[in-house]
Amino acid sequence: MSGAGPEAHWRAALAEGRLLLQRARASGTVIFPPRLAEPGSGDIALDWIEASGLGTVHAVTVIARKPPEPPYNVVLVDLDEHVRLMSRVEGIAPDAVTIGMRVRARIGEEDGAPLLLFEPV
Amino acid sequence: MGGQFPRGAASIAGLATFGIGEMPGWSSLELAAQAGLRAVADAGMTMAEVDALFICLPDDQLAGLSFAEYLGLAPRFTDCNRTGGSAFMSHVATASIMLAAGYIDCALIAYGANQRSAGGRLATPVRSNRWEAPYHPLFPASSYALAASRHMHDYGTTRAQLAEVAMAARRWADTNPEAFARGPLTIDGVLAARMLSSPLSVKDCCLVTDGAAALLLTRTDRARGGPKAPVAILGAAAATWHNAISQMPDLTTTAAAESGPRAYAMAGLGPAEIDVVQLYDAFTINTILFLEDLGFCPKGEGGRFVEGGAIAPGGRLAVNTNGGGLSCCHPGMYGLFALVEAARQVRGEATNQIGGVEVALAHGNGGTLSSQATVILGSAATL
Numbered sequence: 001m002s003g004a005g006p007e008a009h010w011r012a013a014l015a016e017g018r019l020l021l022q023r024a025r026a027s028g029t030v031i032f033p034p035r036l037a038e039p040g041s042g043d044i045a046l047d048w049i050e051a052s053g054l055g056t057v058h059a060v061t062v063i064a065r066k067p068p069e070p071p072y073n074v075v076l077v078d079l080d081e082h083v084r085l086m087s088r089v090e091g092i093a094p095d096a097v098t099i100g101m102r103v104r105a106r107i108g109e110e111d112g113a114p115l116l117l118f119e120p121v
Numbered sequence: 122m123g124g125q126f127p128r129g130a131a132s133i134a135g136l137a138t139f140g141i142g143e144m145p146g147w148s149s150l151e152l153a154a155q156a157g158l159r160a161v162a163d164a165g166m167t168m169a170e171v172d173a174l175f176i177c178l179p180d181d182q183l184a185g186l187s188f189a190e191y192l193g194l195a196p197r198f199t200d201c202n203r204t205g206g207s208a209f210m211s212h213v214a215t216a217s218i219m220l221a222a223g224y225i226d227c228a229l230i231a232y233g234a235n236q237r238s239a240g241g242r243l244a245t246p247v248r249s250n251r252w253e254a255p256y257h258p259l260f261p262a263s264s265y266a267l268a269a270s271r272h273m274h275d276y277g278t279t280r281a282q283l284a285e286v287a288m289a290a291r292r293w294a295d296t297n298p299e300a301f302a303r304g305p306l307t308i309d310g311v312l313a314a315r316m317l318s319s320p321l322s323v324k325d326c327c328l329v330t331d332g333a334a335a336l337l338l339t340r341t342d343r344a345r346g347g348p349k350a351p352v353a354i355l356g357a358a359a360a361t362w363h364n365a366i367s368q369m370p371d372l373t374t375t376a377a378a379e380s381g382p383r384a385y386a387m388a389g390l391g392p393a394e395i396d397v398v399q400l401y402d403a404f405t406i407n408t409i410l411f412l413e414d415l416g417f418c419p420k421g422e423g424g425r426f427v428e429g430g431a432i433a434p435g436g437r438l439a440v441n442t443n444g445g446g447l448s449c450c451h452p453g454m455y456g457l458f459a460l461v462e463a464a465r466q467v468r469g470e471a472t473n474q475i476g477g478v479e480v481a482l483a484h485g486n487g488g489t490l491s492s493q494a495t496v497i498l499g500s501a502a503t504l
Contacts, residue, residue, distance in 0.1 A: 007251075033252050058271065058372070059267040059268070059270045059271040059274075059372055060267070060270055061258070061263050061266035061267050061270055061318045061319050061320075061321075062316075062318070062319040063257070063258070063259055063263060063317075063318050063319075064315070064316050064317065064318075064319075072257070074256050074257070074258045074263050074267070074318075075267075076267055076366070076367055076372070084367055084368070085252065085367055086252060086253045086256050086258070086365075086366070086367040087256060088256050095319075099270065099271065099274045100274075110255060113255075115255050
């Protein structure tokens with residue numbers, strides 16, 4: 001382990017264009033957000049792995065804003081590695097995003113910070 | 122050994138609500154203190170007899186300390202536990218065990234908030250975490266919306282079924298003068314309301330009101346000497362499975378599926394023996410999820426269960442008889458109001474009194490469907 005904690009390690013990798021996950025060496029369980037130990041077991045033997053970036057929309061909500069501000073979606077995505085995270089699907093009308101839609105990760109930027117986003121496959 | 126509870130050892134001897142609706146010119150502490158004073162008087166006791174405080178206010182992390190100072194109390198034990206809107210059900214668990222052990226003699230649980238008068242929107246120190254905030258979900262509405270979207274996908278639940286929940290709450294509120302939102306509300310009216318975070322419209326969301334509530338708990342033998350019939354604490358159980366919605370193990374099953382069965386086991390009762398149900402309905406989807414998780418219908422059937430006015434006045438199950446968070450009041454956190462309404466039903470003094478209530482259930486929700494706590498109350502006949 002480097003000097004930084006797991007969250008800082010993950011964010012530094014994202015800034016380099018890499019989407020990392022952790023995998024517990026003993027159980028094989030993949031973990032997100034990054035942690036010091038496997039939830040439940042407390043196993044501290046974790047390895048960093050590169051995510052495939054592919055996933056499926058598990059849940060979706062569209063948030064209306066006062067016009068002319070456009071609506072936007074917030075989704076929960078299940079990555080193929082079996083972790084769930086919150087994100088936004090871009091490159092499609094916000095209300096066209098459906099549960100079960102296959103999506104691919106893209107690292108965008110917002111307020112000067114890298115941001116994990118998704119697009120339809 | 123874990124999971125033991127001193128069934129019936131502690132009882133609610135006093136209760137009060139105060140200032141439900143709009144109370145301009147009142148602070149949250151003043152509202153809570155007024156409810157506390159009234160609950161103590163309702164129990165036929167004096168504030169000097171209170172030796173334990175369980176206080177959670179929206180704008181004060183150390184609210185129990187402020188409350189003690191305000192009323193000049195020197196409690197043996199002060200609890201400012203924050204688990205969201207279910208905190209008050211956890212307070213009942215802690216207070217009951219401490220009373221049964223003789224650690225304390227008289228516990229006051231109080232809450233008050235002026236959030237409608239102070240700003241007209243939810244006042245909470247809670248925010249989305251760093252993994253969610255960059256995507257700008259409405260906190261907390263979008264978290265509940267995501268759960269609703271998945272329930273609709275998995276079980277065919279419809280927006281009209283969600284609207285049934287809002288309509289039932291309004292019909293109870295219509296005959297409760299204390300309720301803030303009264304007047305016609307139809308399924309079509311809910312469906313046509315402005316969408317906030319799909320599939321939830323503004324009419325799927327709880328109110329923003331002022332209001333305060335309080336409970337006075339003491340040992341049941343002592344409560345028997347009070348002016349009102351004791352309302353016994355038969356079971357109280359809490360469960361936490363996650364905090365952020367993205368970490369909820371299953372968006373359609375809450376930790377009420379754990380807190381409920383544990384509370385039932387403590388009480389020696391099951392859902393079929395509950396006469397009236399008070400559920401923390403921050404959003405319409407909550408009521409459906411909790412009816413399922415607490416065993417009133419099978420998983421996935423909640424939407425169909427509430428159809429046709431089934432939880433409205435005259436329906437098959439009396440749910441949120443004061444109008445709930447959707448139509449009675451929601452001053453930031455609702456848990457204590459659910460407990461007060463459940464206790465009033467057991468006493469037989471609720472505005473919308475159900476006939477022959479011996480057992481009532483009050484269920485609290487905290488965070489984003491995260492922190493669940495269930496309390497089962499009973500009349501003297503259940504002891």
